[in-house]
Amino acid sequence: MAIEIRPVTRDEATEYLRVLPYVNGFPQEEPEASAWYAGSAAWPPQVPRTAADLERYAEEMQADWFRPQAAFVDGKIAGGSAIVSVQLTVPGGQQVALGGVTSTAVLPTYRRRGLLRKIMAAMLDDCRERGEFLAGLSASEGTIYGRYGFSPATFQHRWEVRRTDVAFRTEFTDPGGLELVDGAVAAELWPVLHEQVRAVRVGEISPLPGKWDGLAGGGLPADGSGPAHHLVHRDAGGAVDGAAIFRLPWSPDPERAGVLQVEAFEALTSDAYRALWELLLDFDLTKQVVAARRPVDEALRWMLTNPRALKLTRTRDNLWLCILDVRRALEVRTYAATDSLVLDVHGSGRWRLDAAPDGATCKAVDEDADVSLTVNELGSLYLGGVRASELASAGRVAEHAPGALSRLDALLRPDRAPHNAVGF
Ligand SMILES: CC(C)(COP(=O)(O)OP(=O)(O)OC[C@H]1O[C@@H](n2cnc3c(N)ncnc32)[C@H](O)[C@@H]1OP(=O)(O)O)[C@@H](O)C(=O)NCCC(=O)NCCS
Numbered sequence: 001m002a003i004e005i006r007p008v009t010r011d012e013a014t015e016y017l018r019v020l021p022y023v024n025g026f027p028q029e030e031p032e033a034s035a036w037y038a039g040s041a042a043w044p045p046q047v048p049r050t051a052a053d054l055e056r057y058a059e060e061m062q063a064d065w066f067r068p069q070a071a072f073v074d075g076k077i078a079g080g081s082a083i084v085s086v087q088l089t090v091p092g093g094q095q096v097a098l099g100g101v102t103s104t105a106v107l108p109t110y111r112r113r114g115l116l117r118k119i120m121a122a123m124l125d126d127c128r129e130r131g132e133f134l135a136g137l138s139a140s141e142g143t144i145y146g147r148y149g150f151s152p153a154t155f156q157h158r159w160e161v162r163r164t165d166v167a168f169r170t171e172f173t174d175p176g177g178l179e180l181v182d183g184a185v186a187a188e189l190w191p192v193l194h195e196q197v198r199a200v201r202v203g204e205i206s207p208l209p210g211k212w213d214g215l216a217g218g219g220l221p222a223d224g225s226g227p228a229h230h231l232v233h234r235d236a237g238g239a240v241d242g243a244a245i246f247r248l249p250w251s252p253d254p255e256r257a258g259v260l261q262v263e264a265f266e267a268l269t270s271d272a273y274r275a276l277w278e279l280l281l282d283f284d285l286t287k288q289v290v291a292a293r294r295p296v297d298e299a300l301r302w303m304l305t306n307p308r309a310l311k312l313t314r315t316r317d318n319l320w321l322c323i324l325d326v327r328r329a330l331e332v333r334t335y336a337a338t339d340s341l342v343l344d345v346h347g348s349g350r351w352r353l354d355a356a357p358d359g360a361t362c363k364a365v366d367e368d369a370d371v372s373l374t375v376n377e378l379g380s381l382y383l384g385g386v387r388a389s390e391l392a393s394a395g396r397v398a399e400h401a402p403g404a405l406s407r408l409d410a411l412l413r414p415d416r417a418p419h420n421a422v423g424f
Helices: 010-017 035-039 051-060 115-129 183-200 213-217 270-280 299-303 326-332 375-381 388-393 404-412
Strands: 003-007 066-073 076-089 095-106 134-137 155-162 177-181 229-234 240-247 259-267 288-294 311-317 320-323 339-345 349-356 359-364 371-373
Touching: 003 115, 010 051, 010 066, 010 076, 066 115, 076 115, 076 134, 076 183, 095 115, 115 134, 177 183, 177 270, 183 213, 183 229, 183 240, 183 259, 229 270, 240 270, 259 270, 270 299, 320 375, 326 349, 326 359, 326 375, 339 375, 339 404, 371 375, 371 388, 371 404, 375 388, 388 404
Parallel strands: 095 134, 259 288, 339 371
Antiparallel strands: 003 066, 066 076, 076 095, 134 320, 155 288, 155 311, 177 229, 229 240, 240 259, 339 349, 349 359
């Protein structure tokens, strides 16, 4: 079999689209028709229902931020993946180019012949050539991507709370106010709000073009999950400082009826955070609130008299990172302390990291290492969401000088858990 790996031309775009994950099925953990996923996700496209859909997606593929690669076997496309150009906020606030791997699939009849391995090599080479020193993805299965150097760097929680279990610890008088707005207003304000969030949230990703366009439509999803509702918080001066998108889907099961699903929630201030959650957790005619894709350091539980009322029902890895250039990656971020350590990153050499709260330098050295690890562990540590000592307990990071692990932990300690509400 003759295998060729190369980018996809316009003429080949519909053939490429046939190989996207929907040929394999697309497991969904939350309703597919959510505004966050279907209504407003620019890419990957949902299952095309008509030939016109396919043509439209093929046209969208021509955008310069979408860089598809395909495996041609005997001239026919048997597998594909793509890099999308996005930006990642790293500790210190820099927004760094990230090659985002997405839409990965190999036709079931061509699996396990090394096609993905070849596609991935071509895509990561392309990232390096463009000067992208970080690649990222979210993984359908946890066993696939470690071998290419990716490792989980952000995590997310799904939680549920019963309305009858909710009591707030303290009374809160909101200096601002809440307002329900329509989809057209929401489509205007979400990009602005998210931009403000992204400037200060480590791990957040820039949205793909068109990300929020679907909010304006406000169409009713076919699966009964109901229309999206848009709640907005304004500060005392009238500026938007928080917003939520939620649905009240119907259910034939009385136990499941009356569940308020929070699809998106952002707050720039503590007032907005408290005001929005206080209304959502005490919404008339509801029994339960469910929120998925939430940060692991959700402050809400600390607002409740019974912190256990907030039940975690799922923890998932979210963004996986692959560090393509150790020096540039370590130099672009800032650190929580001032210190100097030698890291032996297997396969890419030994590096002296001189780190400080206002930046760092990283030089290749021929010195004894304080800590050794692989590029995978470095990817997990990079945003501060995983501690070196935790990976050392798992036998994945080795300490060669006493105290070096705690010093590395102190350098990488984050202000908040890294989180990305937006994916790609
Ligand atoms: C996952 C998928 C893209 C892999 O493609 P592929 O061409 O079969 O992969 P390769 O043959 O290049 O395999 C590369 C390596 O990954 C391993 N691998 C591939 N798929 C795997 C899986 N699902 N679980 C565990 N290991 C897997 C192979 O065993 C091989 O290991 P090796 O290098 O140690 O021998 C393909 O099976 C697929 O399309 N699956 C369904 C859709 C999907 O999961 N897409 C991912 C979206 S994020």
